[in-house]
Structure formats: structure tokens, C-alpha cells
Amino acid sequence: MSRGHRYWLLILVISAISAIQIASREIATQWSLSAIQSQTEQRLLDYIGDARRSLQRFYHLPYLVTNDSQSLDYLKGNLTLQRDIEEQLAKLDKAANTLGWSILSSSGDVLVSSSKQYQLPPTDIESIVKQIHKQREGVAVVTKNKGTFAEYFLAAPMYLGLDIAGIVVVQIDLSLLTEQWLTSEEIILAEKPNSHVFLSSSKTYTADWFNDAFDKQQMSEPTTLFDDTRFSIWPLGKTRYLAQSVLLDDLQWELTYLTPISTMENNVAWLSWSIAAACVVVCLLLIIRYQKHQKALSQVRIQKLLIESEKRLNAMINKTHVGILLVNKDGLITDINSMAKRYFNLADSMIGSVDAWQLFDTGNPNSTTLRLLKNLSQHREVAELSSVETFARRSDGSHFPVLFSISQFRWDAHSYYLCTIMDISKRKKAEIALESANRLLQQRVEERSQALEEAQKELIETSKLAALGRMSSAITHELNQPLTGLRTLLSSNQLLIERGETKLAQANLELVNTLIDRMANMTSQLKSFAFQKLEKPEPVSLTLALEEVLRLEQDALKSIDVRVRVAQDVNWVLGEEVRLRQVLGNLIRNAIDALKGRANPTISINAKRIGDKVTLDVSDNGCGIDPDQLDSIFEPFQTNKKIGEGLGLGLAITANNVRDMRGTIHASLNTESGMTFTLTLDSCTNGR
Numbered sequence: 028m029s030r031g032h033r034y035w036l037l038i039l040v041i042s043a044i045s046a047i048q049i050a051s052r053e054i055a056t057q058w059s060l061s062a063i064q065s066q067t068e069q070r071l072l073d074y075i076g077d078a079r080r081s082l083q084r085f086y087h088l089p090y091l092v093t094n095d096s097q098s099l100d101y102l103k104g105n106l107t108l109q110r111d112i113e114e115q116l117a118k119l120d121k122a123a124n125t126l127g128w129s130i131l132s133s134s135g136d137v138l139v140s141s142s143k144q145y146q147l148p149p150t151d152i153e154s155i156v157k158q159i160h161k162q163r164e165g166v167a168v169v170t171k172n173k174g175t176f177a178e179y180f181l182a183a184p185m186y187l188g189l190d191i192a193g194i195v196v197v198q199i200d201l202s203l204l205t206e207q208w209l210t211s212e213e214i215i216l217a218e219k220p221n222s223h224v225f226l227s228s229s230k231t232y233t234a235d236w237f238n239d240a241f242d243k244q245q246m247s248e249p250t251t252l253f254d255d256t257r258f259s260i261w262p263l264g265k266t267r268y269l270a271q272s273v274l275l276d277d278l279q280w281e282l283t284y285l286t287p288i289s290t291m292e293n294n295v296a297w298l299s300w301s302i303a304a305a306c307v308v309v310c311l312l313l314i315i316r317y318q319k320h321q322k323a324l325s326q327v328r329i330q331k332l333l334i335e336s337e338k339r340l341n342a343m344i345n346k347t348h349v350g351i352l353l354v355n356k357d358g359l360i361t362d363i364n365s366m367a368k369r370y371f372n373l374a375d376s377m378i379g380s381v382d383a384w385q386l387f388d389t390g391n392p393n394s395t396t397l398r399l400l401k402n403l404s405q406h407r408e409v410a411e412l413s414s415v416e417t418f419a420r421r422s423d424g425s426h427f428p429v430l431f432s433i434s435q436f437r438w439d440a441h442s443y444y445l446c447t448i449m450d451i452s453k454r455k456k457a458e459i460a461l462e463s464a465n466r467l468l469q470q471r472v473e474e475r476s477q478a479l480e481e482a483q484k485e486l487i488e489t490s491k492l493a494a495l496g497r498m499s500s501a502i503t504h505e506l507n508q509p510l511t512g513l514r515t516l517l518s519s520n521q522l523l524i525e526r527g528e529t530k531l532a533q534a535n536l537e538l539v540n541t542l543i544d545r546m547a548n549m550t551s552q553l554k555s556f557a558f559q560k561l562e563k564p565e566p567v568s569l570t571l572a573l574e575e576v577l578r579l580e581q582d583a584l585k586s587i588d589v590r591v592r593v594a595q596d597v598n599w600v601l602g603e604e605v606r607l608r609q610v611l612g613n614l615i616r617n618a619i620d621a622l623k624g625r626a627n628p629t630i631s632i633n634a635k636r637i638g639d640k641v642t643l644d645v646s647d648n649g650c651g652i653d654p655d656q657l658d659s660i661f662e663p664f665q666t667n668k669k670i671g672e673g674l675g676l677g678l679a680i681t682a683n684n685v686r687d688m689r690g691t692i693h694a695s696l697n698t699e700s701g702m703t704f705t706l707t708l709d710s711c712t713n714g715r
Contacts, residue, residue, distance in 0.1 A: 044306045051302040060269065061252050063286060067271050071284040074215060075273060078204050078282075088123055089165060089183035089195040092116070096476045098130060100483070101139070102185060102192040109139055116141035122464065126198040131156065133191045147196065148178075155182045159194050167278065169201075169225055177201050177217075177225040177234065201226055214285040220274060232263055243270075261285060350429075350448035354383045358403045361443070370429075370450055372422040383446065388418035388426060396431050403444065411435065419448060428455045513539060564601035564688050566711050569634065569641060572604065576611045583619050586628065593634040600641050600708040602688035610692075613681045614645045614704050621649025621702060629699075641710040648699040660694050 092098050097115070101108040116128040120141040127145035130138045135156040137147060147155075151170050158166045165183040179201045185193035204217070204226065216237065217226035224237040232241075241263070247270065248260040259270045268285035275282060305325070312321035350367030352360055360383055363373070371386050384400035391397065396417045412433045419429045430449040435442060516535045523532040570593060577584070577591075600607075615630070622628035631646040652660065661682035678694075685692045690708040697703045 044310070047302060047306050060250070060288070061256070063269055063288060067269060067284055067286045070213075070286075071271055071273060071282065074284065075275065075282060079275075081203050082199070082278075085123065085125070085181055085197065085199050086165075086167075088119070088125070088197045089181050091119060092128075092130065092195040093183045093185045095472065096479055098185065098193070098195075099187065100479065101130075102187060112139045113141070122468075123197070124200075126200050128198075129196045130185070131194040131196060133160075133193060135194075138193065147198075151178060151180065155180055155196055156194065158182075159184050160191065163191065169219070169280075204228075212287045214268065216283040216285070217280050218283070219279065220281050260288070265289070350450075352383060352386075352446040352448070354400070354403070354444040354446055356403055356442045356444075358383050358400055367448060370419065370421075370427075370448060386419055387431075388420065391418070394418075399433070416451070427452050513543075564603060564709070566599045567602045567604050567607050568598055569600045569607070569643070569708075570598055572607045573611055573632070573634075573643075576608055576615055579612070580615055580619070583616075584630070587619065587622060588627070588629045589632070590629065591632045593632075594636055596636045597634045597641055597710075599711045601711055602690070602708055603684075606684040606688055610681050610684050610706065613678065614706070617678065617704075618645060618647040618649065618702070621647055621651070625649055636710055639710055641708050643706045643708075644703055645706070646697055646699075646703040647701040648697075649701045651696055651700050651702055654696060657694060657696070661692070 092115075095115075097108055098112055101112055112130065116130070116139060120126075120128045127147075128141040129145070129147055130140075131147075131152065132138055133156075135152045137152070140146070148170075151168070154170065155166070155168050158168060159182055163184060165181070168180045168182065170178050170180075179199045180196055181199060182194055182196045184191045185195060204215075214227065214229045214232060216224050216228075216234075218224040224234040227234045227237060241261075243259070243261065246262065248262070249257065250260055251257050261268045261270045263285075266287050266289045269288050270283055270285050272281055272283045274280075309321060345365045347364065348366060350370045351364040352367055353362035355361050360381060367373075368375075373381065382400075384397055387396050387400065388394050394417060396412070396415060399412070412431065415431045417429060417431050418426045419431075420426050428451050430451055432447045434445050436445060437443070516539050520532045520535050523529075523535070573591075573593070577589070615632075618630045622630070625648065627648070629648050632643070633646075634641065634643040636642075661678050682692055685706065685708075688708060690706065692707070693705045695703050695705070
């Protein structure tokens with residue numbers, strides 16, 4: 028062979044070897060990625076199942092409090108129950124192994140927590156309250172701030188009638204989702220769709236790292252296999268990961284499972300170059316006529332690889348913590364791993380004489396597992412079960428609960444069935460213990476609820492009698508004085524008429540009219556106190572109502588420094604015209620009465636808009652009241668005035684009118700020793 032022919036032959040051999048190396052690398056890559064993708068997909072589904080089960084056991088927790096009568100009584104205003112509710116929340120927090128429990132008001136104020144150290148971040152409270160009022164049912168909220176671990180909350184509304192009076196919030200530890208069966212090299216990510224990552228199982232590549240340093244739209248590498256399967260490759264540092272994502276519709280989370288493929292790529296590269304080297308060797312052997320010898324060496328090498336592969340496979344199977352049985356089509360056990368032997372207490376000598384169905388609950392002939400294993404040949408096409416709970420039987424006759432799975436596969440043109448068994452005795456004991464604890468807790472709650480209901484009935488009857496007594500006493504005192512005056516004046520008039528002293532009699536009749544007007548004013552207040560409730564608030568001009576009240580009271584306000592500040596965006600509110608004027612009149616007249624005999628009397632009226640609310644403050648520097656009377660200031664017949672000067676119904680009527688207009692009113696002592704009344708009503712625009 029000439030030198031030129033040898034040169035071209037060498038080029039041809041090198042080209043062929045290069046083509047073989049490239050083709051083998053591509054085929055090995057495709058095959059390896061397909062295998063990893065299938066394995067990763069299954070592991071992702073398994074992880075999703077575990078994550079769902081981990082979270083589902085917490086979903087019922089808020090509802091342990093939402094219908095609790097003790098908590099509802101506290102929301103109705105029985106503040107003496109706060110300590111009991113705090114202890115109850117602390118017990119629930121400890122029993123459920125959560126991070127904290129809280130009860131919020133409907134506007135997001137923290138009323139009660141499971142511990143004094145536990146506090147909810149304001150941004151999380153705002154998000155929870157917004158979703159509760161939007162959905163009006165239980166919600167789940169997850170938040171993530173930079174530098175902190177993701178916070179996961181379960182919340183449910185507490186209703187008083189048809190209105191949301193409070194919100195129960197339970198914080199769940201999301202670290203339980205990262206303490207799963209993932210290996211140290213695998214990574215699981217959780218993120219909100221089209222948003223930031225809030226959970227990562229990796230200590231190196233944290234959620235903050237992904238949000239700051241990784242853009243999956245630009246940095247991921249789309250890959251397509253020969254069967255048109257598409258997925259992405261993520262380069263993280265020096266390691267490349269196969270990424271698969273699933274959107275959980277119920278949680279609105281997107282889970283991404285990352286599996287490292289750097290080892291696979293190294294193996295593929297090694298395999299492709301090994302093939303190329305083998306081709307070179309084969310070519311060299313063909314050239315030097317040692318083909319037969321090289322074949323023998325290749326066969327020996329392949330045999331060694333098969334033996335080593337079989338050893339590694341057996342070692343992996345025997346080291347797993349799941350029992351594995353290999354069953355043939357007749358239901359006979361052909362192979363079993365070490366864990367299964369320990370589960371069933373089987374010796375090696377017993378394996379060949381035991382059918383697979385004999386290892387399961389033979390006392391229940393209707394068991395799906397038992398019937399399937401007994402008749403594998405008849406159910407060959409449907410012999411697929413996954414994670415079925417059943418009972419297995421040891422060689423000594425004892426039973427234990429297991430999770431049983433079976434799947435069919437072919438090996439050397441024969442059909443076999445792979446059975447996996449997982450002992451769940453510990454889990455079952457835990458479930459029984461939890462069920463017993465729940466029953467005991469329910470019994471205690473029912474006993475406590477019954478006792479509270481009886482105490483509440485007694486308290487209501489006592490309160491009714493006390494209110495009736497105060498009302499009777501106040502009316503008697505207020506009416507007795509003018510009645511006594513009327514009797515005296517009429518008796519005097521009879522004598523004056525007999526004597527002909529008509530001027531004095533006329534003066535007495537004017538006093539009689541004054542006393543009658545006072546009695547009519549008292550009955551008018553009682554009538555106002557029982558005024559019919561407003562069905563639906565309507566747009567009312569706050570500024571016009573305030574101007575009219577100030578104009579009517581201008582004579583009484585001549586000696587008082589009145590300061591009025593109304594913001595430009597304050598005008599229309601939801602209410603009722605007569606009630607609004609009566610409320611403003613009562614607050615201003617109450618301030619006027621408190622300023623009698625005071626130096627430099629001052630009344631300040633400030634109105635401003637906060638969100639969809641309008642707030643009006645009426646302040647004075649008058650005599651004020653005892654701080655202990657603040658809690659009862661809006662109750663009927665509560666007054667500091669002398670007998671004959673009023674029934675004490677003015678502020679009670681004001682509170683009722685404000686409540687009818689679906690607003691709120693609050694009284695407090697100010698820094699000038701006087702009182703400040705804060706009125707809050709819903710705002711509206713242009714009378715709509």
C-alpha cells in the first residue's frame with residue numbers, strides 16, 4: 028500500500044472514529060437524560076404527594092378556634108376570657124407542633140396570641156386580612172422576605188352573624204417540606220407563578236440566591252430528546268441540573284425539582300471516548316491481525332462490567348429501607364431483599380417454599396392484595412397497585428400494617444412482578460394516639476362550652492335586672508321632682524286665685540309650663556333611645572350637617588373658642604340626615620355642658636379622610652370624667668349631672684345612632700384634662 032493510500036486510509040479511520048465518538052456521545056446523552064428525566068419525574072410526584080400530606084394535616088387547625096364559643100364570646104366583648112384563650116392557643120400550638128397561633132380583629136389588629144413573644148409581621152397581617160375579606164373563607168398565605176425563611180400561614184374567618192368579627196391565623200413551619208427524602212445533591216424549589224422563589228431545600232443555593240442571581244428565562248438551556256420530550260438544564264455554579272416543574276393548582280405553587288447531571292455528563296463523555304478508543308484499538312488490532320485476540324479481551328471486559336454492575340445493583344437493593352419481592356407470573360417468590368427478610372422474619376431456607384400471598388393478611392379473604400397475588404395469572408393486565416394499606420404476616424403468625432405496591436415488568440422475555448413493602452407500624456400508632464388526643468380535646472371543649480353557656484345565661488338575666496333597676500331609679504328621680512313642683516304650684520295657685528292675686532298665679536303657671544316641658548324632654552329622650560333602626564345608610568353631607576348644628580348652638584357657643592378644621596376631601600358620608608345631626612348635636616352639647624365654669628373654654632372639631640373612612644374628632648378642655656367610667660360612658664342612664672339636669676341618655680342615643688349608620692364612636696381622655704370623641708363613618712363620593 029502506497030504512502031498516499033495509507034494517508035487517506037488514516038484520515039478515513041480518524042473520521043470514522045470521530046463520527047462514532049460523536050454519535051455514541053449523543054445516543055448515550057439522550058438515553059441517560061431520558062432515564063434521569065423519568066426517574067426525576069417519579070421522584071417529583073412522590074415529593075408532591077409527601078408535601079401535600081405534610082400540609083394537609085394542618086388545614087383543619089384554624090377551624091378548632093373559629094367555632095369555639097369561648098373565642099366568639101371574647102370577640103363579642105368579654106375581655107375577661109383573654110387569658111383562657113391565650114392558654115388554649117398555647118396548648119394548640121404545642122399539640123400541633125406549629126410556629127404560633129393568633130386571633131386578629133376583622134381589620135387586622137392582633138387580639139390574642141399563643142405567646143407574648145410571638146408576633147405577626149404587619150405585611151403578613153395585611154395580606155391575610157385582604158384575602159380573608161376577599162374570599163370570606165379559609166385561606167393559605169405564603170410570604171418570603173429577603174434574608175428570612177419563608178412564612179406559611181393558614182387563616183380562617185370567625186363570624187358573628189353574617190359579619191367577619193375576627194380571623195384565626197396559624198403559622199406553619201415550612202422547613203418540614205425540605206426535611207424530606209431528598210439527597211444532598213438534589214434541590215427542590217417552590218415559587219409563586221411568575222413571582223419569586225420562596226423555598227429552597229439547598230443551603231448553598233437559597234431562595235434569595237435564586238431571586239437575585241438566577242434568571243431561568245435567560246440562563247436555562249432548553250433541551251429536546253429524540254421522543255420530543257422537552258425540559259431545561261440549569262447551570263448552577265460548576266454543576267448542571269435537570270429541571271422539571273409542576274404547578275400545584277390548589278396551592279398556586281410551582282415546584283421545580285433539580286437533579287444534578289454533571290456525573291452523567293462525565294460518564295457519557297467517558298463512555299463516548301471509551302468507545303472511540305475501543306474503535307481505535309479494534310482498528311489497530313485489525314491492522315496487526317489481532318482481531319480474535321481483541322474480541323476475547325472485549326468479552327472478558329464486558330463480563331467484568333456485568334458482574335460489577337450486578338454486584339452494585341444487589342448492594343443497592345439490599346441497602347434500601349423498603350422491602351422488595353420479585354414474583355413470577357405464578358405468584359412464587361423468585362428473589363427477596365434483606366429488608367423484606369427482616370420484615371417477614373424469613374430465613375433463606377424458607378424463601379423457595381413460600382408463595383407471595385402467604386405473606387399477607389390471610390384472615391381477610393376480601394383483601395385486594397390477597398386476591399391479586401393469589402390469581403396473578405388471571406389479573407396479569409391489571410396487576411398495578413400503588414401505596415395500598417394492608418396487613419402483612421410474619422413467619423410467627425403476627426401481623427403488621429404495610430404500604431403495598433406492585434408493578435409488572437418483563438425480563439429476558441418473561442413476565443415478573445416487583446412488589447414493594449413499607450412497614451407503617453409507627454405511623455399507625457401515631458395516628459391512633461392523635462385520634463385519641465383529638466377526642467379528649469373535643470370532649471373538654473364541649474364540657475367547657477356547656478359551662479360557659481350556662482354562665483352566660485345567668486349573666487344575661489342579671490344584666491337585664493340591673494339595667495331595669497337603673498332605668499326605673501333614674502326615671503323615678505327625674506319625674507318625682509317636677510311632679511312635686513307641679514303639686515305645690517297648683518295648690519298655691521288655688522289659694523292665689525281665691526285671694527285674687529292673678530299676677531302671682533300667672534307666674535306660677537309659667538313655672539308649671541317649664542316643668543311640663545322638662546318632663547316632655549325626658550320622655551322625648553326615652554323615645555329617641557328606642558328609635559327604629561335604620562335599614563340602609565344613604566349619602567349625607569357631613570359639612571352641611573355640621574354647619575347647621577353649629578348655627579343652632581351659636582348662642583351657647585358665644586363664650587367658647589370653637590376651632591373647626593375639615594379636610595378638602597371630606598364631604599359625603601353614609602348615614603341618615605336626622606341621626607347624623609342628632610349625633611353631632613349631642614357631642615357638641617355634651618362638650619358645652621363640660622365647659623361650664625371653665626377658664627378659656629375651647630372646642631376643637633377636626634374631620635379627615637383615611638382610606639374609605641371619614642373620621643371626626645370633637646375635643647374639649649372641660650371637666651372630663653373618671654378613667655374608670657370610660658368603659659360605661661355610652662351605656663343608658665350613665666351621667667355625672669345632678670338630678671333634674673338629664674337622664675343620661677344623650678351618649679347612649681348617640682352610640683345607637685352611630686351603630687345604626689354602621690359607624691363607630693370612641694371616647695378618650697385628652698392631654699388637656701377634657702374629653703375627645705372620635706366618630707368614624709364610611710365615606711362616599713359625590714353623594715353616591
